[in-house]
Each structure stands twice: as C-alpha cells, then as structure tokens.
Amino acid sequence: MTWKKVAQVSIILLSVVLLLSFVEFGQFFELIGTLSLELIAVIILITLLRPFIAAYRCVIAHAKIKPIGLKAATTGYFISAFASVLLPSTIGGDVLRIEHMSRASGNSRSESFGVAAAERICGLLSLMIIFLFLSIYLPNSLGYDKLVLIFVAFIVIALISLPLMMNRYSHLLPKRIISGFESILSIGSTAVIIKLMVVSFLFQVVGIGIPMFVAWELGDFHAVLVMALITPLAAIITTIPTTIGGFGVREASYVGLGAAMGVNSELSLLCGLSLSASMLMTGVVGAFFSADFKKHSKIIYSDSEE
Secondary structure, three states, X not given: XXXXXXXXXXXXXXXXXXXXXXXXXXHHHHHHHOOOHHHHHHHHHHXXXXXXXXXXXXXXXXXXXXXXXXXXXXXXXXXXXXXXXXXOOXXXXXXXXXHHHHHHHOOOHHHHHHHHHHHHHHHHHHHHHHHHXXXXXXXXXXXXXXXXXXXXXXXXXXXXXXXXXXXXXXXXXXXXXXXXXXXXXXXXXXXXXXXXXXXXXXXXXXXXHHHHHHHHHHOOHHHHHHHHHHHHXXXXXXXXXXXXXXXXXXXXXXXXXXXXXXXXXXXXXXXXXXXXXXXXXXXHHHHHHOOOHHHHHHHHHHHHXX
16 A cells, blocks of 8 residues: 555545544534525536636636637546546646647647646635635634735736746755746736636636535524635645545545534535536536546556555
C-alpha cells in the first residue's frame, strides 16, 4: 500500500471518528424525513445548472485562443466530475479535462492547462472573497471588518494588475514560475480574467445555495449564514489531494465547523451531505458523457497503483 492510499484511508477514518463523536444519528435520520420535495427539486435544479455555468466559464477562457463550443466544454466538465468524484485517483479530473479541451478546441496542452489553471485560481479567489465578506456578518471578537474589505480590495487590484506586472517584472522570477504564469495569461487580457472572476463567483454562489437552502428549511437564519460561511472553507479543505472526491472530509468539515459556530451537528451533516449528493449526481452523469471511459479509467487506475 502506497503512502497515498494510507493517507486516503487515514483521513477517511478520522472523518468517520469525528462524525460518530458529534452526530446523533437517530436525530439525523429524523431530520432527513422532514426534507420536502420542493427542496429536493431545488437541489436537483442547482445540480443541473452548475455544469453549464462552469462550461460557459470555460468558453470565456478560450476567447483569445482557439474557441471551444459550449457542448464540448460541458462534456469536459462532466468528464472531470466523474474522474474527480468516483474514481480512486489523486490526480483529479483536471488532467482528463485538459486533454479533452485540447482535442476539442485544437489548442496545445499548454494552452489548455492555462485555461484550467486560470479557472482554478479564479474559483479559489472567489471562495476566499465570499468567505471574507460573509465572515463580517458573523459575530467575531477580532474586529477585522475593515481589514477584510482592504484584503478583498487588494485581491481584486492584484488580479487586475497581474498581466501588467508580468510584462514588466517577469525577468525577476524563476523560469518555471514564468512558464506557469505565461500559460495562464495566454488565455487573454485583463478583461477576460475579470469575466472569469465574475462567472466563477456566480458558480460558487450557486453551489453554496445547496447547503443554504437545506439550512433555511430545517434551521434558522443563523444556520443559513453559518452554512454559507462554512461551504467555501470546506471546498478549500476538500482540495487536499489525498481525499477521494472530498467524501467524508467534507461532511466532517461541516460538522466540526458548524459545531464551533453554534449549529447542531445533525443539520450540519445533512447540509454537507446534500452538497456531496449533488457532486455525486454530477459524477454519475459524467460516466455517460465520457466516450473514452475505459481508456480514462486505465490511466487513472495505473496512476493510483504507482
């Protein structure tokens, strides 16, 4: 057993221990029984909507290189979701999506890598901004409201200024870092990056809506706000490469952070599971979108065996 598998198993076991310690499963199953059909319909609707928002973001990222169609971009998202959520690999779905984008658009793998990297960075920045803004509205003893706004403004200014700074100061950076930034900046101008940020922000807000709607129906406004704050944190935590689709870790993050912020563990777990269920549905659909399913599976499994 490789260290990757040991880490995966260890993290899952720790998550299970945390859940067993905090959650009263009798109350949890009673809570599940109170879910309305309307709420389930909303979760399904959001699950169907997110891939198309992500695909549109991908189309925008191809604006200054060879374009990719919305259908091909959507297929790439589903393939990525399938690989990231269902298959036992630590490489995630980005490698397969980069290959798919390269073939579908005719761009080089380096250009497709730049697209995927830019999307990831914009997604991460969006999560940070959402978390920082929401944290203002929850009680805190640090008095950092103005600092949060200053930090968000700094992120936005740095993002807008990145192309200019790279052109002027690239000679001061190591070649590997320059190469990576050049791949990302090859997708286009500052205007394109701003559009990516806007769509990434929309994508994250729609995703956060799933646990928020669950908290709204079964909890109170405080629980809604806490779930909105926890979701960006959980998303960042579950990017750890030793998790399998974030399962277990996501739920444990919701329970642990929710308990620290005054939300009962059973509701926090259900909010986390609702988001995991949405991602699982997307991954299952991705299996049908992957025309090269067997080939992709072989690549992933051979990687995980190393």
